[in-house]
Amino acid sequence: MYNPADIQLSCACDLFVSEKEINHLNLKSMENTNSGTDFQTLSSIITITPDQLLAHWQGHRRLSRRLIEIFPEKEFYSFSIGGMRTYAELTMEMVDLAGPGIKGIATGDWSGYGENGQNDHSKSPETKAEVLALWDLITDYINTLWPQIQPERFQETDVAFGQYKAPVYESLLYFIDNEIHHRGQGYVYLRALGVEPPAFWDRN
Numbered sequence: 001m002y003n004p005a006d007i008q009l010s011c012a013c014d015l016f017v018s019e020k021e022i023n024h025l026n027l028k029s030m031e032n033t034n035s036g037t038d039f040q041t042l043s044s045i046i047t048i049t050p051d052q053l054l055a056h057w058q059g060h061r062r063l064s065r066r067l068i069e070i071f072p073e074k075e076f077y078s079f080s081i082g083g084m085r086t087y088a089e090l091t092m093e094m095v096d097l098a099g100p101g102i103k104g105i106a107t108g109d110w111s112g113y114g115e116n117g118q119n120d121h122s123k124s125p126e127t128k129a130e131v132l133a134l135w136d137l138i139t140d141y142i143n144t145l146w147p148q149i150q151p152e153r154f155q156e157t158d159v160a161f162g163q164y165k166a167p168v169y170e171s172l173l174y175f176i177d178n179e180i181h182h183r184g185q186g187y188v189y190l191r192a193l194g195v196e197p198p199a200f201w202d203r204n
Helices: 019-031 037-045 050-070 073-078 087-107 128-148 151-155 168-192
Strands: 157-160 164-167
Touching (some): 050 087, 087 157, 157 168
């Protein structure tokens, strides 16, 4: 579905800076404490490094994966509360945003997600094992594309999936927020089924 080998990256990702740049700016700040200029520059630029952001996202993905693993197979495809979608359907929304989403961020190609490319969410594979394999493929895909995103890319405005105009960092944060939101629904489902969900704070 998403093959990292098929992607030729030429694009990239000022909010985020490298660790080397942080150390350089810290030294400059200490050398020029009287002016205050470098401190202002430092505080306005540095929020989080790309590597830290990736680690944060992948931590959430590891937790989301554990939730899929623990979900009973039958109920994964059939159980819902209050007319909400099954967890299989919710999982495919996460998959559809993460895979094509990282491709859009890295390459500028926001081709529609889903099986028909029309931004309709993909149908879930027939077994949970296949869903987990797909999840792992997306995880590797993210890790493959991420190092090729330049820091300035995050500040560019782009139209995600041809519909949502926003700075790239906002789109990325939405992908993460969306995953957390739907994972929360999964926690409720598991509690209703009498299944103990994984510890929400454990991202290892």
